[in-house]
Amino acid sequence: MTDLSSNNYAIEMNNVSKSYPLFELSNINLKLETGNIMGFIGPNGAGKSTTIRILMGLIQQDQGQVRVLGHQMPDQQVAAKWDIGYASEDMRLYSKATIAWHMDYMKSIYSSWDSGYAKTLLKRFDLLDNHQIKGLSHGQRVKAALLLMLARRPKLLILDEPTTGLDPVARHEILNELMDVLLEGDRSILFSSHNTQDIEQLSDLITFIDKGKIIASQDKESYLESWRRIRLTINDDTKLPPLKGIVEQRRSGHQAIITTKLFNDELADIYKGCGASITSVENMTLEEIFVSEVQSSRLLESQTTGGLK
């Protein structure tokens, strides 16, 4: 049996690879525990959508194991999809039909359809069910598609850029609804976004992807906690040691700015021992960390490949 009770993970990817002529997704390992939200961040073309399509069974991986809600993918995708709600930027709805028609249609397919919740969502999203899809704005269309997905009450929500191109009000309405999903502890969400602020606020887990490789995947609190920007006051002859975890080190005049991904309290003592004094130790936003992480990972790659590419 491959039911949910056999493991605690909504998503498990082990050493998953997929090659295209000009792009390679290599050795992807991802785990999303049931009841959590994972924010999936990467630059354009990093492999986010390819990863998500593999999770949905829309593309078959060349190598590696994928389990979603305990189902082997893509072999058991039919069984898995009853409990997955998937939404992407280009969600297709019938342009001539109304929202109500779509709601009836979903109701006829999914026994889990919750009519009462669907009505509540109509109100919260400020939509009218007698409106035709073709007359809706982009934001309304996204909200309609999310409504159709949420009212099925899926166990796992996979959202590919759900808030891209939305105005701030619509974005908030959607994010609030996502949080409500989590009130029931057995439901999980994976969402990709360019908006690191949304991810920083909502996610339990953070995964960064760049150039087809996972460069970090960790629980958000300990991840944010391990990054710091340290400002030092130094003398002309102060030598700063090359410590493990330092991502960037800049000196200008009597100031030095250190960015580290392995922060601990002993660092302050080490720098003091070198004759520097600590001006400040700053937390970093997820966006700042993301940029640092991508840049340092690319730098490392160009060094190991001899700077080609």
Place this chain on the structure above:
Amino acid sequence: MSLNFEFILSQTDGRPMYLQIMEQIKRQVTLGDWSQGYKLPSIREMAVASKVSVITVKRAYQELESEGVIVTQQGKGSFIAQIDNLSAQIKEQEMDKYLKQAIDIARSVGMNAKQLKMRLAELQETNSPNKTIKSEKNND
């Protein structure tokens, strides 16, 4: 959601979100809205109400527990600690935090304890905002 409170966190506040949640909970205590033995919302409810992730709220609760502000009973939930003068203690802790910062800055600009005390007394007399101490280091 029918919780009778809502925490609104600041996105321009540079501090981590778990610290902001801790502060908001402490404020509920110092304002007298949540008294001794008050049962806090569950971690999940708090996450939904304040629109932050579960793991962030979990961290905030853990830190509050280690500070002694709340007590968690396995299977029952978290409660505001049964401590007399909890509210006063929290306010004192808050103030100590700023005073410690002032001490650190004083040290970094070479001020000794006596000078700092005098400076504090001066400021109290003129009733200036306490930020003056901070800007001092730039004149160094």
